[in-house]
Amino acid sequence: MPEKTIWSEDGRVFLLDQTLLPSQRKVIEITTAGEMWQAIRALRVRGAPAIGIAAAYGVWLAVKNASDFDSIPVRQLIENACSYLATARPTAVNLFWALDRIRRLADEYGEMPGEKLKRLILDEAERMVAEDNAVCLAIGQHGAKLLKSGDRVLTHCNAGGLATAQYGTALAVVYCAVEHDGKQIEVFADETRPLLQGSRLTAWELMQAKIPVTLICDNMAGSVMRRGWVNAVIVGTDRVARNGDFANKIGTYGVAVLAREHNVPFYVAAPLSSIDVSIPDGDRIPIEERDPEEIVQMMGTQLAPPGVRVFNPAFDVTPHDLVTAFITEKGVIYPPYDRTIPELFDAPMAANA
């Protein structure tokens, strides 16, 4: 099973710096909310579930050394940190979900002495880690039933252990199928330009887990599907709308179109924390655009003509009709998603929401 990516020890917060993988495996300590904002922004920690946890820890770091004798009360520092950390990245809803949990806690216990309130924040962040592990393992076990021994799974970007506290979402399905169910599974990993999370992270963690992985460029996915080499696509998600449209790393949409073209089932591993029932469809999901230099340069080498115009969206939206099923911690759900997604939350479908 994969290693931990973000955790605390005696109130100190550590994370595996994913920008340095696979060349270097380095754990760094994050000591302030500002450092955490930067770490999220720079993708030292990334993956929707992991950045939710990172944001919660970021709030803890903002108040860790505060006291009720300071000019700004702890309660206010928490609110400030939540607002600040929410600006680190716009697309993954887990960031807002985690910060909302912290805010609700602060609302509920805001009258407590600052020292106790601080402890509640740290406890909540640590609880998110524990919950994330349980959620990922449940997703893995539900999803593993969709795979048979000998299957080859194509995945895009990294929805592995490195995208969560430890176990992954899409790759938890593969890990559980292999380690729990004893199936033979191979993986095709799209390298995932521009930041190469597929080659740097997915290939790396699968090799660590001794699961056979073949690295391809993003533009080869169609070719391997056309050769009949892919039995299922499994990806993660940064935000699922109430109708099942979902955002994930740029390129996911193209993979979904190709999967349908080749009658390959297309699964989305989605913890409930990544489902945003407040938005009716994918058109409402904000899409982060990132620095053109991510495409124009690579580790300091100029790849394209200086000054070239670039479009660099970090995510795309895949419409729900391309999704065979969502794999959640509460089980696998199928269309019609405008009914099955709200049911996950034990709420009736809100026709007028």
Added chain:
Amino acid sequence: MPEKTIWSEDGRVFLLDQTLLPSQRKVIEITTAGEMWQAIRALRVRGAPAIGIAAAYGVWLAVKNASDFDSIPVRQLIENACSYLATARPTAVNLFWALDRIRRLADEYGEMPGEKLKRLILDEAERMVAEDNAVCLAIGQHGAKLLKSGDRVLTHCNAGGLATAQYGTALAVVYCAVEHDGKQIEVFADETRPLLQGSRLTAWELMQAKIPVTLICDNMAGSVMRRGWVNAVIVGTDRVARNGDFANKIGTYGVAVLAREHNVPFYVAAPLSSIDVSIPDGDRIPIEERDPEEIVQMMGTQLAPPGVRVFNPAFDVTPHDLVTAFITEKGVIYPPYDRTIPELFDAPMAANA
């Protein structure tokens, strides 16, 4: 209009080293058939039409300093050079087409004195340059009629001037629409992993020509189409089968599937020299697989875990039913290709070929 990519002066052969673009614009002299083989293999000269011309010049270099007083006659040197140069790359049919032209010439005039035969080879290579220019301009003019002012064209890899002697195939259409017809055209250039011909070459030559170009990663093509930003896709080809299936740079197939998904016309700029009527369909096109290091490393930087398994096909085959039309020097042809392609060669459809 673009600059020359491969040419001769007083029997000396020069080419623009495309592996150094866009950082460095360097013309190198190629002095032997062995150097030309390496230059083709290493993609210093690339693009189906250009490597045909390069191969013809390679034969010239093999015999340039030979004489009838040598132990191996000029006629035999030509045959040896043709066999040797044909092994440089397997997919683009233009390589074989050009070498076949040289072989036929040698067959016809094999009894001539070596000095005269040598001169015929050089003349033939130079004729191919002149013909290529005429063919590319004709493709450009026929294709330009398919575009209207304001159109945005998406292209993959480089089928521009850099892929031919000078004017390009897919990009000749854009150049003619802009410079000849006065239309406003913008281009989306897929960067085209792993070797980035889109960012290094297509973006560069379009910027040189002052045609607005936006660089995207390959996995963003679906996203820009879904946003309604693309009016046409135009690509080149390395080999077209008799039924219209065609090979082109890896990733072309995925772009074609996405184009159909979004009702975007998908055009293939195809000189007759790239059409191989000897094969019935795309399954017979050999697909070159290249060094895994092309994906795993970038300019010496390790991008993926050392030892990772890689699949690196240089081309894919797109089935004919995804092609809206082929743009050839004889005009634009539409389905059914198993009739319209053979008609290009003024030959009846060979039902039993």
